[in-house]
Amino acid sequence: EPEVTQTPSHQVTQMGQEVILRCVPISNHLYFYWYRQILGQKVEFLVSFYNNEISEKSEIFDDQFSVERPDGSNFTLKIRSTKLEDSAMYFCASSEPAEETQYFGPGTRLLVL
Amino acid sequence: DQQVKQNSPSLSVQEGRISILNCDYTNSMFDYFLWYKKYPAEGPTFLISISSIKDKNEDGRFTVFLNKSAKHLSLHIVPSQPGDSAVYFCAARVMYSGNTGKLIFGQGTTLQVKP
Numbered sequence: 001e002p003e004v005t006q007t008p009s010h011q012v013t014q015m016g017q018e019v020i021l022r023c024v025p026i027s028n029h030l031y032f033y034w035y036r037q038i039l040g041q042k043v044e045f046l047v048s049f050y051n052n053e054i055s056e057k058s059e060i061f062d063d064q065f066s067v068e069r070p071d072g073s074n075f076t077l078k079i080r081s082t083k084l085e086d087s088a089m090y091f092c093a094s095s096e097p098a099e100e101t102q103y104f105g106p107g108t109r110l111l112v113l
Numbered sequence: 114d115q116q117v118k119q120n121s122p123s124l125s126v127q128e129g130r131i132s133i134l135n136c137d138y139t140n141s142m143f144d145y146f147l148w149y150k151k152y153p154a155e156g157p158t159f160l161i162s163i164s165s166i167k168d169k170n171e172d173g174r175f176t177v178f179l180n181k182s183a184k185h186l187s188l189h190i191v192p193s194q195p196g197d198s199a200v201y202f203c204a205a206r207v208m209y210s211g212n213t214g215k216l217i218f219g220q221g222t223t224l225q226v227k228p
Contacts, residue, residue, distance in 0.1 A: 042221075043202065091156050100144070101159050101162060
């Protein structure tokens, strides 16, 4: 069964460093998303992406964040200068056109020291 | 921001019995509601969804009921199995133009099914 994959599974970085989280969505999906879950909190929407542009972003998704689909398979989330409060589990998701179901990857646990 | 709320942080049931997980919402603009199951160190796994124009959807052991007037939905698992032990998230979709949408999640309910 097709699935969303994410790399790395864990990332430890120093505050102020840039990180890139990678995702390979399900191959025939056209809509891509990033969510995050801070420990003990809800899963929160960050951004949605379609047709090579951002469709919607939350207030969390400030200028330090960016997304890109550099080729036909990868979807990346970049945090330019990480802060301690960026420590969270980051989930990538994808969905088919006009379908409500979003399929999630296993997540990347980011720890900012 | 409490648009989707799961008031029970945990639920424990005996194997073979019914598990009922509840979810309340405040936004009438949600068009779909979804249930996800999550094991530790894994991503949310889709279980079942329901359109806002329906009141029931069933898939095997899983049934979701939607009460729009009460802004309440519930997930029934019958019969419950030990492998169902996980965190269950209720999520609601907000649609934007261009057929994209975002999911708003509840806090999750940890279900334990005892053998």
